[in-house]
Amino acid sequence: MFNILEFEENAGKGWEKYISKKADASYEDARVYFNSHSKSLKIFYHLMGGEQGKELHVTDKRFVKTSRSLLERISTSGSTFFLSWQDEKALYLPASVAYFPTKEQNEMLYFWLTAMAVQTSSHSGKLLAKNYYATQTLLQKYDGFRLFYEEALNQLVEHNERLSFVSALNMENLEDEIFLENLNEYPCPLWVYPPLGKNGTYSDFEDEVEPNRGDEEQQEKSETLEMKKQANKMDDKKETDGFLAFLPESIMSILEQVNVDRAEDDSFDEDALYNAEDLDEITLGQKSANLSARIKMDLELSPNFKEEYPLGDGKFLDEWDYSKQIYLKNYVKLKPYLVTNIEPIELEPRLKKMIKKIEGEIDLMELDRVKNNRLPYGDEINLDTWIDYKGHKNKSGHHQKFYESFERKTRDMSTLILADVSLSTEAGITQEVRIIDVIKDGLIVFAESLNRLNDKFAIYTFSSNKNTNVRFEIVKNFNEKYTDNTRGRIDAIKPGYYTRLGAAIRESTKILEKQKTENKLLLIISDGKPNDVDRYDGRYGIEDTKKSIIEARKLGITPFGITVDLESKDYLPYLFGKNGYTVVRDGKKLPKVLPEVYMNLTK
């Protein structure tokens, strides 16, 4: 059906496409995407000496005040750029690049930017100086980069003479006014920039100010949005509508006011997040949440009908602060407790089949001392075979296999299973099954198999609510026998709050350390990154957890992570080392996978 309105729209789109293309001067055929190289770039970043804990992300568009060419003004392009930039958490690169005519060059640009990011953070000085010296260092050290850079810069300048200031830079004129002006003139795609400043343009490296650092609390929340937006703050406390929220001259860009409640804890609006990705600018309101939302929050904390028995007054543990590189002494309070009002539970029939199968596998692992006879060599001569050989008439035709040797396979193992029961485990894998249910099943099946193997084991769970309240629940300790009560306690596990993994690992390490067996295994079952409501999030949490794992290793304990996290697992190898973890892709398989992992680890 032909619609005149649609036609107009299409015509407009066509025009825009045409005119943007004309102004953009990019090579679509040679476009290279970040996602197809993200893993390599991350390794390359480490290779160049970048910090291990930093992440690589896609950057968002950034508005830069430039003098635009006529074409660009018509097409509205040339005012927003995908600049590469970094802050202390991550390096942000464009989602795709097409500056150069060949794929190799565009691909190389990503590697160049990654190397630049490492170099700019090791050089001091202002933006210009940093980028200049970083460039020089790379050119000097790498012939390959030199070839790329010379050609790339020529091509860029050819398309856009406003970039010619880059090639005019030298050691003497770094401080010249003219270049500082040029800086805002046109951003250089070969450079790495500092984070977005308060006023919308980029600040210099020296005064790094993150957007909308109003008060601490607000800043924390804004971090859940993993990309940084050009941020303004508007005063919407007064009951006016948002009619004048945009200025007439910026009418070409979409501005939308979404009621994202950033001042309230954890109310997560997926649509708002989705919209945020598409917007150029996010404006933060300061209105606090309405009453109904707050009441809802209170109701979400389900009443606790478990009867808990606290064990001691709680223990104080250290925590690692990566930014200061020190331990915060006794910073965390961990409270061990035991649930007392449990009912002994017999093994559920639905699990019996699976356990039966696993037991079959376990029985195949013969663990007793095995004597092998009739070997061509060995520890001892088996006299019977020897006499048999001696008495044989035709010795030359007789085999000389009369040795025997013993192979002893005892398993001197203690295993501590530490399960994460944070609120996120409440999430469903399917409509009926939640992660916590799978973890419970997994614990029961695993406990059955360990019991069968006669290996010593203990089960603990944890969840946390800030550093003052890390709850450490005992399900079964090393000395207790595995009984129906244990199953009852596993069944009584309820999701708690957050995941302060470092503290829980430190406490488990202390328990394991006291075990007298030679091999000590710490199995950590979790569903995601370490996090808590205070600053224990992102890099801080990961670095502390990493530290706690290193501490455990030093004491001869082997930590092993088992994760049901379906999102990116970038942080796992960093935490546990390359061979120190496994990811269970299908959460439902956890009960089956747990014993298998264990058997493989201890074979």
Add this chain to the structure above:
Amino acid sequence: MSKTYYLSQANEIELFEAAEEMNLPMLIKGPTGCGKTRFIEYMGEKLKRDVYTVVCHDDLSAADLVGRHLINENGTYWQDGPLTKAVRNGGICYLDEIIEARKDTTVVLHSLADYRRVLPIDRTGEVIEAHPDFMLVVSYNPGYQNVLKGMKPSTKQRFISLSFDYPKADIEKEIIIKESGVDAEVAQKLVNIAGEIRQLTDSDIQEAVSTRLLVYSAKLIVKGFNPYQACMHSIVESLSDEDEVLEVLEKLISLHFVKSE
């Protein structure tokens, strides 16, 4: 002047000599290809001792170290193992990769590795007192971990420990030049490449490039190989099988040695 070429990294030669003088056993840790074995050979020549090297594996039994009964036309006779030989005649007994041996095997070392310095052989009932020139040296690579593998603390705590790492850049450069005869500029580039690869941790790569591999690639270059090709074959392909890692390493090599057709 000994025949084996070895360039000292720190105080390891003095320490080894002191340990030898005081009859103390020695434990050497370090990543693969950093010069552990070469060091022992060198010290053996320097101190004029025989070196009995045993490369440990998980099938190594105590009998393989101590000795066993063998049979000839007269019946059975006792054959000394390498450890017993060194204990009787003096010499350095070097157990390479001791972590690979089963733990019960290494227990035979206990009485040798402390003040007693005796080796009891239960099969023959003999108790051999160690020759004054006997020295026990073990080595392992702390890089890889398996729950059931690892050294017993009680074994570990009987040794003077020496931790080896890849040599410092200038020393490594000298070693490469000396071993392969490559020119200083190429050697420097190889050392730079190694320095960068060694910044990767076990999350990206299992083990970093060894000095041995650098010497291999330098040798290939001297032989006439294009440096890019030489590095690809000796360094990149040996380090990993994962596509992403290979891609990045290839990139790194091409940045240092421009790929020419």
